[in-house]
Amino acid sequence: MTELAYPEPLTDGVVRVRPWHDGDLPCVEQASEDPRIPQGTTVPVHWTPEAGRAYIARQHARLTSGEGWALAVADQRTDRAVGHVNLMLRPQAGVAGIGYWIVPGARRQGFGSRAIALMTAWGLGAGGFARVEAWVEPDNVASQRVLEDNGYLQEGRLRSFLTFGTRRADVFVYSRVRAIAAG
């Protein structure tokens, strides 16, 4: 099993991407109230502080199990967590998948786009990946916009690719790849 370690907090001066801690429970609670976030993540559908703490523990377990990096997106000024971004190893060598959410009250302020920028730059740089990809449902315009803002290209549509409860969903595949040196 690959042994992973958290990077130093990633920041652009506005957003800070750093490990989760129990002080972030209000963020998990707000995420659990969103109709979309608990569907595609392990954010609890029914909020309790215990369920919130278990969510945070699961994010750290992703690192120790070698699955990938699951980090909080925080406001640099206050360190208040407003969302989540992760980079998970795919079975193919050098490929990672990116996932993200921002709590409803903090959307349209650039947190999502900045977090994706930081995580992608780290993944294709110090993280050592050649490709970072995302799977997005065709009706999820917000998610497609933040990827396109960050230079991700849409590559195609995978039919009936994901399952949400009993519902099956198509996804658009997006990716960014490491620049290949000329010559």
Ligand SMILES: CC(C)(COP(=O)(O)OP(=O)(O)OC[C@H]1O[C@@H](n2cnc3c(N)ncnc32)[C@H](O)[C@@H]1OP(=O)(O)O)[C@@H](O)C(=O)NCCC(=O)NCCS
């Ligand atoms: C997708 C998501 C992370 C975007 O986060 P965000 O912090 O609101 O995004 P940003 O503020 O960085 O938005 C960057 C740009 O994306 C576009 N955008 C964001 N939300 C949008 C929306 N609902 N509709 C249309 N465009 C949108 C805009 O161009 C925006 O810039 P602008 O508001 O200045 O015009 C957020 O909507 C979310 O958490 N959704 C639910 C969970 C989810 O779908 N996760 C992804 C699963 S693949």
